[in-house]
Amino acid sequence: MKRLDSTEIVFKVFAYTFLTVFALFCLYPFVYAISAALSGRVAYYSGKVVLLPVQLQFDAFRDIIFTKRFWISYANTMFVTFYGTIWALGVAILGAYALSKKRLVFRRGFNFYLVFTMWFSAGLVPQFLNYKATQSIFGAMGVMDDKWLVVIAMGMAAFNVVLLRNAFENVPSEIEEAAIVDGAKELQLLSKVYVPMCKSTVATVGLFFGISRWNGYFWARMMIRNRNEWPLQVFIRDQLEEILALEYEATTAYAPNSLIYAMIVCAIIPIMIIYPYIQKYFATGVNVGGVKE
Numbered sequence: 495m496k497r498l499d500s501t502e503i504v505f506k507v508f509a510y511t512f513l514t515v516f517a518l519f520c521l522y523p524f525v526y527a528i529s530a531a532l533s534g535r536v537a538y539y540s541g542k543v544v545l546l547p548v549q550l551q552f553d554a555f556r557d558i559i560f561t562k563r564f565w566i567s568y569a570n571t572m573f574v575t576f577y578g579t580i581w582a583l584g585v586a587i588l589g590a591y592a593l594s595k596k597r598l599v600f601r602r603g604f605n606f607y608l609v610f611t612m613w614f615s616a617g618l619v620p621q622f623l624n625y626k627a628t629q630s631i632f633g634a635m636g637v638m639d640d641k642w643l644v645v646i647a648m649g650m651a652a653f654n655v656v657l658l659r660n661a662f663e664n665v666p667s668e669i670e671e672a673a674i675v676d677g678a679k680e681l682q683l684l685s686k687v688y689v690p691m692c693k694s695t696v697a698t699v700g701l702f703f704g705i706s707r708w709n710g711y712f713w714a715r716m717m718i719r720n721r722n723e724w725p726l727q728v729f730i731r732d733q734l735e736e737i738l739a740l741e742y743e744a745t746t747a748y749a750p751n752s753l754i755y756a757m758i759v760c761a762i763i764p765i766m767i768i769y770p771y772i773q774k775y776f777a778t779g780v781n782v783g784g785v786k787e
Contacts, residue, residue, distance in 0.1 A: 531756040567729035578707040590658030661695035
């Protein structure tokens with residue numbers, strides 16, 4: 495075994511110490527949210543809640559469980575996340591597969607315009623026009639559910655297409671040629687060769703899409719007109735605005751903000767459950783998709 499010299503030991507000690515402290519700083523807001531949700535009214539307003547709950551109570555979570563609108567918005571968020579991830583991932587895979595082929599006409603131009611949108615963002619106005627155009631098309635088709643508007647209009651992400659394109663370009667051409675000799679068509683090449691061989695990158699991009707859809711707020715708030723179709727993030731912001739605008743009487747064992755913290759904790763649970771299963775693909779997926787050989 496190779497012995498480390500003094501400089502390497504100092505570097506490793508510094509690196510591990512820094513990463514540990516950084517991880518604790520990242521974890522603290524979530525721990526504080528749980529503690530604030532479980533602490534009593536007096537303890538919260540007096541500033542006694544720092545790390546652990548004070549005057550432990552579960553009334554905030556109990557009230558969340560019996561709040562119908564919370565669960566309606568939760569279902570809306572799951573709808574947008576599930577269908578939005580499938581739609582966006584499908585669009586990204588098809589686009590990346592086409593752009594990875596050297597036989598594609600005007601391939602260099604298409605790739606340039608794709609990367610150009612990452613350098614210079616068009617801003618809010620084109621995005622707003624995109625939403626309005628999609629909304630008018632849905633209206634002409636008789637689709638009045640604005641959740642589908644958020645799903646369809648957010649179906650493109652240039653960075654994720656670039657990751658998938660680079661991963662597809664790293665697939666050995668000999669494997670594709672062997673599949674073509676066996677009679678594989680384009681869709682079979684994509685589904686049977688490219689996607690399975692780049693599953694780490696596909697899983698990573700799917701995680702990116704899923705988290706962005708789950709946390710999506712701005713366009714859902716701007717474009718969804720029916721309050722019963724609001725996703726969870728919009729509902730939580732609406733409840734926070736009500737708390738800030740009204741003076742609550744001391745009728746509960748918890749502070750009004752504790753109810754918001756309880757909602758936040760409940761909102762992050764699905765991501766915490768799913769992320770460990772996807773995390774093993776994350777480093778591999780980013781490395782394969784981010785580096786072109």
